Amino acid sequence: MLKLTPLLFSRILCCSLVLTILSCTSTEKNNKDHLVFKYNEHKNIGSLDPAFSKDLADIWATHQLFNGLVQMDDELNVIPAIAKEWAVSDSATRYTFQLRKDVLFHKHHLFGADSTRPVTASDFEYSFNRLIDKNIASPGSWVLSKVESFSALNDSTFQIKLKQPFPAFLGLLTMKYCSVVPKEIVEHYGTEFRSHPIGTGPFKFQRWEENLKLVFRRNNHYFETDSTGKSLPHLEAVAITFLPDKQSEFLQFAQGKIDFVSGLDASYKDEILTADGQLRAIYKEDDVKMIRGPYLNTEYLAFFMESEVNTIQSLKLRKAINLGFDRSKMMTYLRNGIGIPAHGGFIPKGLPGFNESIGYSYQPELAKQLVAEYKAETGISTPKITLTTTSNYLSFCEFIQRELQKTGLEVTVDVIPPSSLQDAKANGQIDFFRASWIADYPDAENYLSLYYSKNFAPNGPNYTHYNHVEFDQMYEAAYLETDPELRAQLYTKMDSLIMSSAPIVPMFYDEVVRFTRKNVEGLGINPTNLLELKSVRKIQ
Template identity: 30%
Template sequence: MKNLALMLFVISLIGGTFTSCSKKEIEKVKTLHLYVSTQVKGMDPIFADDRYSSNEVGRVYEGLLEYHYLMRPYTLVPNLAEKLPEVSKDGLTYTFSIKKGVLFHDDKCFPNGTGRELIAEDFVYSLKRLADPKLQSSGWWILDGKIKGLNEWREKNTGKPSVDYAEEVEGLKALDRYNLQFKLTRPYPQFLYALAMSFAFAVPREAVEHYGPAFLNHPVGTGAFILPEFKQTNKIVYVKNTKFRNKTYPTDASDELKNLLEDAGKPLPLVDKIEVEIVIESQPAWLNFQKGNSDYMGVPKDNFASAIQGNTLSDDLKAKGIELIVEPSLDVTYVAFNHDSELFKNKKLRQAMYLAQDIVKQNELFYNNTGLPAESIVPPGISGHIKMYKNPFRGPDLEKAKKLLAEAGYPEGKGLPEITYDCPSSTVSRQIGEHFKQEMAKVGINIKVVQNPWPELQSKVQKRTIMTYGMAWGADYPDAENFLQLLYGPNRSPGPNGSGYNNPEFNQLYKSSSMMQDSPERTALYEKMYRIAAEDVPMMYGVHRQSYVVKHGWLRNYISTDFEVGQAQYLNVDQEKKKSLIGKL
């Protein structure tokens, strides 16, 4: 026993000594400690196709436009552009002026290792890279069919040993050193949103050519932070770009965010360093947060009950100076029908199934009652969502469901074949599937739950070898079109319309609205589509999830946002407050 105690003492001494050593070193400079829950896919903007990778890319690279940090609803403002573009009356030509004097990070790819000035041609090159058939970026969809001559350029270069970047594309031109012009094939009001996405960020040709395929590990941008080299490891360390242009913290804000103006007018970025830890599992991430090793994080599902009581933070966490931020997310969960199947062409069957589903219970069981039960496909917070709308087919209403099921030709489910429900292979997805099975059994519908690894599920949806499937959609940009496209017939899979829903009336409305700029007329069309999407029940809507984020008291300016790219430059750490609060952890 004595030996055991001695051994534990020695272990604690060794571990404890080195633990404290490492912490002291970290705190020398004003550092933001962040965490991500998945591997980052490298630092090439054209491959940053998930939220985590695009957030990392957004610390180093920038685009022409960004979302105003403190404005809601989300509003686009110039970033590398001098001002918002001039748009021709027909909505087909967009002319941008870019900021002068913006420098790329110093890197050995440039002569003498000194970053050169960003010019309009850099955007032409970067967007051609996005279209490069050899690179096959998953972000090509933002430009596919939209810029005059770009698809033809891509087509021409497909299968060739090398891609000809020198060849001019009609719709993508640098007019001079600082002016850039896009000509579109048709009006595309979401084009500006596309330019704010990380896929469209500016990269210098010298870096791409110098590093070759390893470019994704050697980011050279114009952003607020520099990452000397990206290594596929568990930690990414950025340092402040000391040559960052004169960009300042916003001085105006929406009423509800006016409390975040303490740093108004201060030069960005506000911290000297960012350390991003990659922690896949939620327990170590949560424990690390509580120890002060990360500045904020979403509350993990398994810790929700202990951290959140009612809708507020537990007293224990409050006492540690931790704060809770709740914000609705622009997303929707749903169970989609395969509309190619004869079975689901029966509208009454779809409506009956939707009525049999208890979303409120599902919200309670699987989302800790944090989601907002969805009435249709468009989430609240963007135009096209109808406030106070009640979907007449949203369950649970078992009696009505049974009645409709009988009218559909399947009284008490008789004659109805077993319906498969495919879902991802996580535990929660399986539990949701089992709950769905129980709900349907109440009206006599027999469900078989099939779990799939994510790519397998994707593949089944795209090959249409599926009956129903559970999924979620998060906004790529804050426009109802991004959700309504899931139901537009011509978008059927492998496009985003995985269910294959094809309603001529809906299609016509979608087509008309897709040509229109943001206006009350367009919103009216969106609302019509919202109602069709609700009452035709092309899918069974689940919830619009809300993000529950906890942050330490020392972190300033944090707001939960659906578009986090570039957020780190606005965040600040109150070192004095940190010193006082860290002792409580």
């Protein structure tokens, strides 16, 4: 149990009534507590159907229940899952997967006498057809947009043909959208499969009281083993609660009622971390440990390049904004050092193609000079620009606002709801806005697609409407390049070209931060922030 500091104690008093209600069923310690991993999800889970696993909360849950052909390890390598091996042929357009024969679906009476059955290639054919079925309307249907056809050649062989080479395709297949589901169960439940999931994962569904509690139990027939040959998972159960805010979640962690907290929230960051991002001694001395590492998430500001506003069209001002604020200072003051100052391009640290030298460093005098040159050229004595953001990032935008005023550029910060910002940037209705991009799949192509001219929003992710012929040519060439090193070099060149045009202002590359207990083992960390529980143990 943690020692409570005065700040934390006061918060507990303020929330005591809420916590008493929420914890009334857990006051008695159970001697099997070490077999149950407990965490909180402050956002409700929308569906346990992998075809709808769009948000991180849904992905974390469905990842415990389902498997696909392949999976990603913590180093972003694609490794076998239900497919034990695969071959790529026909100029990298044909993928042939050989499936394991020992993968069973979770038990359900609809399977008949044995209450289960093995996964076959036909199950993947059904699952992929369901993913692209317009009547299902899965948000993940785009994953198969580059696929020409797919078919089960026999019970243990599944083949996919692409329209053109796409080196990142295996990474796409690791997404939860591509999980295998059983036809007879899905068609029995229809849309209610969302709350009656049957998969092949390390845990199986037990019960779900929406907005209150979700419970998974150990799948005793799971096919994977650990490095010693012992069956996975090690835990007997996973219990998820749904406290709606991060502060209450942290208080539950402090009281030992949940096993880990993910991310850093303003409500408790100064309580648990020093200014330079170290775990405070009071927590370090007790039973808390912090895990951190790169997260494939770039936080940035973006310009709408087709804007008619003079300040937006000025390359000098766009560069001045990039040069005019201290990213390192910003991260220390606002994030306690958690996050990597973005001195490179748009590709985040951790992906091939990242280069920390192609971006902008803090050069206030050069920023002032560029603003002065703009004033002289245009006759505008007080250049003004409006930066649109959401309330969650207001502190970052106000920091940048104050720094840029020292250069002679007047910045107005406009705060709007997240849904309004999303609609406005998709439809070219705002000129300068805050945004973030979290990798859909671990390949830099996913980031660079935001600057391909054929991807203009609202029909694609190019929110800036950046348009450069040379960039487009390199982007298309990268599809045909099968050598990973040469492809990474192309990615770096493209990223450098973006930065020279300055349609964006990278702020920082995020980090995954997890706080857990010292008795929790095997809870690793990965750049996609996937919650992997099959190898976790809790020491009694």
